Amino acid sequence: MNTTTTIRLRDHFTTSFLADGNAAMDFRRSHVEPVMARGDDVIIDLAGVDNMTDSFSNACFTQLFVDHPNAFGTRLKFKACTPLIRSFVISALSMSERDKK
Amino acid sequence: MSVTIELNARYEAKKAGALIRTLAMGDAKGVTAIILDIRKMTFYQPLALCIILATVQRWREKEGKKVEIKYYSKTNGGSYAERMDFFKHLGIQVDTDRARHDSKNNFITIRHITFKTEKHEAELSREISSCLVQDMGGQQATDTMYLLEYLLGEIIKNCIQHSCGSGFLHAQYFPSDGMFVMAIADDGIGVSGSYRRCDSPRYKVGASDTYMLGEALTVESSSTTHRRQASGLSSPNYGVGLPMCRALTEDSMGHFAIYSGDAYVFDNFGKTGTVSMAPNKLGAQYGGVAVGLGFTRSAVGQTSFYQILNEIRFKLGLQKRDFSVGTGKGFLS
Numbered sequence: 001m002n003t004t005t006t007i008r009l010r011d012h013f014t015t016s017f018l019a020d021g022n023a024a025m026d027f028r029r030s031h032v033e034p035v036m037a038r039g040d041d042v043i044i045d046l047a048g049v050d051n052m053t054d055s056f057s058n059a060c061f062t063q064l065f066v067d068h069p070n071a072f073g074t075r076l077k078f079k080a081c082t083p084l085i086r087s088f089v090i091s092a093l094s095m096s097e098r099d100k101k
Numbered sequence: 102m103s104v105t106i107e108l109n110a111r112y113e114a115k116k117a118g119a120l121i122r123t124l125a126m127g128d129a130k131g132v133t134a135i136i137l138d139i140r141k142m143t144f145y146q147p148l149a150l151c152i153i154l155a156t157v158q159r160w161r162e163k164e165g166k167k168v169e170i171k172y173y174s175k176t177n178g179g180s181y182a183e184r185m186d187f188f189k190h191l192g193i194q195v196d197t198d199r200a201r202h203d204s205k206n207n208f209i210t211i212r213h214i215t216f217k218t219e220k221h222e223a224e225l226s227r228e229i230s231s232c233l234v235q236d237m238g239g240q241q242a243t244d245t246m247y248l249l250e251y252l253l254g255e256i257i258k259n260c261i262q263h264s265c266g267s268g269f270l271h272a273q274y275f276p277s278d279g280m281f282v283m284a285i286a287d288d289g290i291g292v293s294g295s296y297r298r299c300d301s302p303r304y305k306v307g308a309s310d311t312y313m314l315g316e317a318l319t320v321e322s323s324s325t326t327h328r329r330q331a332s333g334l335s336s337p338n339y340g341v342g343l344p345m346c347r348a349l350t351e352d353s354m355g356h357f358a359i360y361s362g363d364a365y366v367f368d369n370f371g372k373t374g375t376v377s378m379a380p381n382k383l384g385a386q387y388g389g390v391a392v393g394l395g396f397t398r399s400a401v402g403q404t405s406f407y408q409i410l411n412e413i414r415f416k417l418g419l420q421k422r423d424f425s426v427g428t429g430k431g432f433l434s
Contacts, residue, residue, distance in 0.1 A: 019223040019254030021262075051247045053254040058339040073432040081433060084247065084407040089433055091410075094420040095339060 002075075004041040007031055010048035018052040024060035036068060036075070046089075047080035057088040058095055065096030103134040110141040110178070112149035114282065114358055114393045118365055118383055120149050124156050125385035127166070134167040135160060142178035147271035148358060148393035150182070150211060151286035154190050154269040159288035159388050186210040190269060208273040209233070214260050214285065215267040222261065226253035229272050233281065241402030248401055248409075249281060252349060255342040256285045256392050264289025265298070266389055279398045280355065286391035292317045292361040310362030311380040318359070318366065318380070320344045320417050341419060346394060347377065348413040355396030360387045371397065 010016065012027055035042055065072055078089055104126050112120050127135040137157065145153070160166040173179040174188065174195045182188055188195045190211055209229045230249035234242045253272065260268040266289030274281050289295075293313040296304035303316050321340045343359075350357040350370055357368040357377075365383045369375055414420040426433055 013223070015223045015227050017223050017227045017250050017254070019226055019250070019258060020221050021258060023221070051250060053251055053258070054339070054341045054345055055255060055258055058341065062339060072426070078433045083405065084410075086433055087407040087411055090424065090426055091414055091420050093426055094414075094424045097424075098419075 002039065002041045004043060005035045006043040006045050006079075007035065008045040008047065010046075013049075016048055016050045018049060018056045018060075021053075021055040021059040024056045025063070028060050028064055032064060033067075036071070041075045041077075042071075043077045043079055045079050046082075046085050049085055050082060051084060052088055054088070054091065057092045061089055061092035062095040065093050069096070102131040103136065104129065104132050105136040105138060107138040108141065108153075110143045112145045114146050114148045114284075114356055114395060115367060115369065117148045117152060117358060117360060117391065117393060118367070118385075120152055121156075121360060121383060121387045121391075122385040124153070127156070127160055127168075128386065132166065134169075136169045136171060138171040139182075140171055140173050142172070142176075142182060144178065144181070145187075146284070146393075147273055147282050148284035148286070148391060150185060150187050151269040151271055151284045152360075152387070152391050154187070154211065155286040155288045155389055155391065157191060158267070158269075163288065184208075184210075185271065207233070207276065209271070211269055211271045213267060214257060214270050214287070216261060222254050222257035223250075225257060225270075226250040229253055229283075233272060233274050237398075239402075240405070244406040245281070245398065245401045247406040248349065248353070248396065249283075251406075252346050252394050252396075253283060255346050256283070256394065259342060259392070260285050260287050260289075260390070263295040264389055265294075266290065268389070274398070280395050281398060282393070282395040284391070284393040287389040289389040291387070291389055292364070309382075310364035311382055314359065314361055314364040314366065314380040317361075318343055318347065320419065341417070343392075344417055345410075345413060346392075348417060349409070350394050350396055351377065352409055352413060353396035353400040355394065355400075358391075358393035360391040361389070362386060 072093060081089060106123060106126050108123060157168055160168050170191050170193060174183055183195050183197060209232055227250055230246045233249060234246045237245060264287040266287045268285050268287030270285045272283035290298060293310050296313055347357045354371050356370060359366050360383060363383050363386055364380045366378055366380050368377050415422050
């Protein structure tokens with residue numbers, strides 16, 4: 001049985017608004033990719049995050065979906081999203097589909 | 102050779118091009134000393150204030166020119182500029198007996214944005230936007246704050262990531278016409294310079310600044326977008342920030358202005374029937390990038406911010422309307 005690791009974004013950023021694309025990329029590389037690489041299932045917990053930019057969302061989530069194209073809904077899940085944050089995740093997923101084409 | 106540049110009394114956002122053409126006198130061949138006369142100043146919008154500061158910074162720090170400022174601090178215009186910290190950023194110490202912190206939540210003082218800015222874009226955007234919406238309430242306050250910080254986050258990020266210089270940021274709410282206005286202007290390498298520096302395949306040797314500005318305003322056409330495609334993880338840039346900002350100002354009956362090199366765009370979406378314009382020649386060179394954004398307060402809050410974002414993503418072709426991810430299956434809760 002796979003291990004599930006929950007990663008809470010709010011623990012890694014000082015504000016509930018996330019805007020820094022470079023910080024998003026660093027976070028993905030240092031906190032999400034290693035967990036994915038060792039085979040764990042990942043839940044990204046967005047509790048306490050109330051807004052972000054598309055620059056952050058694309059740097060963090062779109063690239064994650066591109067690098068792990070079949071993970072969403074199987075090994076990769078999101079929880080505690082507000083409607084606004086959910087829209088960013090969905091947009092990132094849509095952007096990753098464009099990247100595949 | 103010395104030159105005196107006398108500025109007009111008023112520079113609204115739509116007059117930024119005229120301001121840049123006037124300031125270009127200081128870039129004439131052989132000019133080593135500039136007297137900048139702002140004594141007529143009565144009202145300069147944020148974009149004008151930021152452009153003046155970035156230009157003076159370029160003259161002094163990059164080009165070694167001597168710049169003298171002629172100003173009045175006791176007039177209405179001078180007092181306004183002093184409250185914005187405009188004189189402070191020009192290196193002028195103005196004595197005042199007026200109490201600070203009297204913005205009535207209508208403005209934040211001008212901020213200097215550098216690679217080493219104490220606060221990164223998210224913190225700064227949150228601080229500014231929460232200050233400007235203090236007199237609002239309910240969902241409109243929340244959605245206005247989200248819109249403000251989204252726009253600020255994207256333009257500050259652009260300045261930090263692309264300019265190779267530093268910039269000045271200012272944001273203000275004008276109760277008289279119900280407009281939130283924000284601007285950032287830097288003294289960096291400009292739009293064309295960024296494409297050239299990043300070895301973007303979209304950069305064309307000899308291409309005009311208007312052409313390159315058109316590229317920058319096109320979805321997935323940022324100067325660093327190719328790095329993502331070329332090397333997977335090296336760049337986070339998907340090139341949607343500026344197009345999204347432009348579309349958001351259109352949706353909220355505001356304005357979108359950008360000046361770089363010999364090119365500019367000024368969309369005044371407050372006028373009925375206005376559509377996004379193609380980049381035009383400016384008739385002067387603006388060394389870095391200056392961006393001005395505005396939106397109408399009353400246009401926000403009728404629809405949730407996420408619904409506005411979704412509509413814009415559909416419109417820009419970033420997301421299909423029928424795109425579904427199975428939200429009922431617990432993948433995304």
